[in-house]
Amino acid sequence: MSEFHPIEQHPDRPLAFHRIGAMGLRYLFLLRSSWTRIIELAYWPLMQMILWGFMTKFLLTADSPVIKAAGLLIAAVLLWDVMFRSNIGVAVSFLEEMWSRNLAQLFASPLRPYEWAISLLFISLVRTIIGIIPAALLAIPLYSYSIFDMGLPLIAFFINLMIFGGAVGLAVSALVLRFGMGAESLAWVGIFLVAPISGIYYPISILPDWLQPIAWALPSSHVFEGMRAVLIDGQFQTGLFIDAVLLNIVYLAAGVTIFLYVFRLARIKGLLLQMGE
Amino acid sequence: MSTIAISAEKLSKNFDGVVAVNEISFEVTAGTITALLGGNGAGKTTTIAMLLGLLLPSSGRIEILGEDMVQNRHRVLRRMNFGSPYVDLPKRLTVRENLRVFAGLYGLRGVHARIEELVDALALGEFIDRPTGQLSSGQRTRVALAKALINVPSLLLLDEPTASLDPDTGDWVRSYLEEYACETGATILLASHNMNEVDRLCSDVLMMKQGQIVDQGTPKGLVEKYGQESLEQVFLDIARRDENNQQEAAAQ
Numbered sequence: 001m002s003e004f005h006p007i008e009q010h011p012d013r014p015l016a017f018h019r020i021g022a023m024g025l026r027y028l029f030l031l032r033s034s035w036t037r038i039i040e041l042a043y044w045p046l047m048q049m050i051l052w053g054f055m056t057k058f059l060l061t062a063d064s065p066v067i068k069a070a071g072l073l074i075a076a077v078l079l080w081d082v083m084f085r086s087n088i089g090v091a092v093s094f095l096e097e098m099w100s101r102n103l104a105q106l107f108a109s110p111l112r113p114y115e116w117a118i119s120l121l122f123i124s125l126v127r128t129i130i131g132i133i134p135a136a137l138l139a140i141p142l143y144s145y146s147i148f149d150m151g152l153p154l155i156a157f158f159i160n161l162m163i164f165g166g167a168v169g170l171a172v173s174a175l176v177l178r179f180g181m182g183a184e185s186l187a188w189v190g191i192f193l194v195a196p197i198s199g200i201y202y203p204i205s206i207l208p209d210w211l212q213p214i215a216w217a218l219p220s221s222h223v224f225e226g227m228r229a230v231l232i233d234g235q236f237q238t239g240l241f242i243d244a245v246l247l248n249i250v251y252l253a254a255g256v257t258i259f260l261y262v263f264r265l266a267r268i269k270g271l272l273l274q275m276g277e
Numbered sequence: 278m279s280t281i282a283i284s285a286e287k288l289s290k291n292f293d294g295v296v297a298v299n300e301i302s303f304e305v306t307a308g309t310i311t312a313l314l315g316g317n318g319a320g321k322t323t324t325i326a327m328l329l330g331l332l333l334p335s336s337g338r339i340e341i342l343g344e345d346m347v348q349n350r351h352r353v354l355r356r357m358n359f360g361s362p363y364v365d366l367p368k369r370l371t372v373r374e375n376l377r378v379f380a381g382l383y384g385l386r387g388v389h390a391r392i393e394e395l396v397d398a399l400a401l402g403e404f405i406d407r408p409t410g411q412l413s414s415g416q417r418t419r420v421a422l423a424k425a426l427i428n429v430p431s432l433l434l435l436d437e438p439t440a441s442l443d444p445d446t447g448d449w450v451r452s453y454l455e456e457y458a459c460e461t462g463a464t465i466l467l468a469s470h471n472m473n474e475v476d477r478l479c480s481d482v483l484m485m486k487q488g489q490i491v492d493q494g495t496p497k498g499l500v501e502k503y504g505q506e507s508l509e510q511v512f513l514d515i516a517r518r519d520e521n522n523q524q525e526a527a528a529q
Binding site for chain 2: 007008009010011012016018019021022023025026029030033034096100101102104105106107108109110111112264267268269270272273
């Protein structure tokens with residue numbers, strides 16, 4: 001019987017791209033299965049950009065040179081959305097497995113938890129790009145502002161915010177795995193905890209003195225200060241960039257560690273078998 | 278090559294002080310179909326989850342296909358698979374998409390050819406490009422079986438493979454499993470509540486109760502040992518034994 005003949009398999013490696021690719025494919029299939037989801041990905045960034053774009057137009061009538069810095073608010077909105085989308089991209093893809101009661105199927109296969117984490121970060125990147133690009137492009141005809149004019153610093157900001165959002169997403173996903181679907185809302189709101197102290201729309205110096213060290217402990221604060229330095233002073237501050245990278249290494253390591261720790265805990269407590277809609 | 282496909286030694290699992298599986302030891306011979314029987318809460322699913330590596334044992338040792346399951350879990354998982362009606366595949370993905378994903382996870386080469394083989398063998402053609410969530414339970418069972426066989430596993434763990442199926446589909450699944458085991462020499466361990474199924478498919482039976490293996494043997498041997506007429510009566514005898522003893526003690 002032909003269907004029973006032996007199959008050929010890729011060699012087993014501790015980190016296998018065919019497994020990461022399979023999970024990436026799984027999330028791409030999922031995304032492709034629903035046009036409304038793809039539209040929803042771009043919807044909120046578009047709305048935010050439109051709202052804050054008109055706000056910027058209005059504020060341009062004021063005298064402050066800070067406010068007059070072209071596209072400051074629009075850039076802030078778009079970059080905040082990079083961080084938000086990156087976080088939600090990891091968390092929602094993770095939740096998809098919980099909703100579809102698929103964890104036991106996945107981990108009865110040779111998939112390693114860190115391969116899964118990498119695939120979650122990958123799909124988060126895809127979702128973020130789908131979400132942000134339409135808003136960034138629409139800002140050009142609407143406000144004569146192109147975030148792409150920032151040039152190479154934009155790439156530095158984007159990567160740093162993607163990593164930070166992804167690290168928070170992994171940690172939040174771990175909490176949902178540990179505490180069950182009752183903690184699902186954490187996946188949606190977790191990132192907002194750092195929004196007020198990331199200096200998205202205002203400099204960190206505005207914050208109370210006691211809060212500033214906490215703000216500076218976040219990579220996002222360094223990114224948004226760096227963004228203002230580029231847009232207001234026309235300078236890319238290497239020091240802020242290096243600080244953001246170093247902090248991101250710490251946060252990503254912490255996010256991955258928490259994720260893997262909770263995954264092991266899930267295997268002890270039987271959590272992989274209990275998740276469902 | 279080892280003739281023992283599964284070897285469990287003093288295997289235990291506690292959940293916050295509650296003992297789900299209590300120092301069970303058993304072996305499953307390669308190339309056989311073995312049943313894991315027991316009432317609800319007997320510890321069958323916990324045992325299967327430990328064999329799959331989804332659960333870490335509290336103590337004890339598991340060796341599968343000659344490899345230590347804790348140390349070399351991922352190496353072994355490539356050669357095994359499992360199916361259960363209680364664990365879903367993503368509903369919005371089509372059958373083909375789901376099979377492609379799992380083929381990738383198991384590192385298959387020639388994914389499309391393998392999927393086409395399964396489409397022919399399990400008659401999936403009619404609904405291969407439909408979302409899995411839109412299938413009938415009989416169709417879903419066939420898809421679950423296709424997923425479980427995607428890597429032509431040497432060891433197949435099945436949790437109630439024919440639960441909630443009509444007799445015709447159930448019979449079809451049993452025939453297919455028989456054929457698969459016969460053609461490939463694969464080992465199958467199945468948890469089931471269907472005694473006719475066990476009688477037909479299995480050469481060995483492990484009886485579980487309250488987290489322990491209380492007896493084992495061939496279906497025929499167990500029927501003779503308990504002086505009963507069928508495996509179902511043996512099952513009831515074992516399940517109700519403590520209950521009857523308690524009632525007698527209370528009456529005295």
